[in-house]
Amino acid sequence: MKQKNANYDSGCPIAFALSVFGDQWSLLIIRDMAVKGVHTYGELLNGWEGISTNILAQRLKHLEETGLVTKRRDPENWRSFVYELTQKGRDLAPVIAEIVLWSGKYNTAEHAMMGTVEKVQADRKSFEVKIRNGDLP
């Protein structure tokens, strides 16, 4: 069954944001760059959640088109590329922080990763500032 896409053009700020990063994968890609410090296609492909190569390529293209990610040649390996968050992408830091806090409260799974949750609980400001500056939080 083909699913109808949302008419994100409603002008609503939530709908606008979802048109940029509101699918299953985009925010995980942004997380990999912002929090895990991942910058190559290969590293993104080997993320925790098992993204497929066609979806990764499609999402990266969309994130580039919407100005959240830039792509440039790797100066150390001219055949490959480096992906980086733009300021617009790094400005999602407070959204990421709030999502992490919410999950810390409600994810009761035994294998829930609590490291980042505890980091944000202890010093949310510094977590955000580091992402905004392009450092690893």
Place this chain on the structure above:
Amino acid sequence: MKQKNANYDSGCPIAFALSVFGDQWSLLIIRDMAVKGVHTYGELLNGWEGISTNILAQRLKHLEETGLVTKRRDPENWRSFVYELTQKGRDLAPVIAEIVLWSGKYNTAEHAMMGTVEKVQADRKSFEVKIRNGDLP
């Protein structure tokens, strides 16, 4: 082309949150309840972004199963139902606030709705408290 679903079971707090509300539609449904004060199936169906009835039914079911939404008989019309956010759902208030602020910064569309953006910019705390209390912000 069938798209592979993310293995949300990684334990990462971002992945956990996306497993609950990280699709195109769920956060718009949550927005309708939290910010627009919408509580019936018909009202949700007539939202700004044009959701179809099968997707709305599917997403509401998922939001119920994950504990963000409750469904009960409408005391004023026994044949219909009222949908409401639980505390877990209302606790997304800060996530919503940060998304609204980010979009306010980056949505340059002429028809961008700025009312909520200005409300959050002026008094984010009160916006969040109202959602958390189940009032309209």
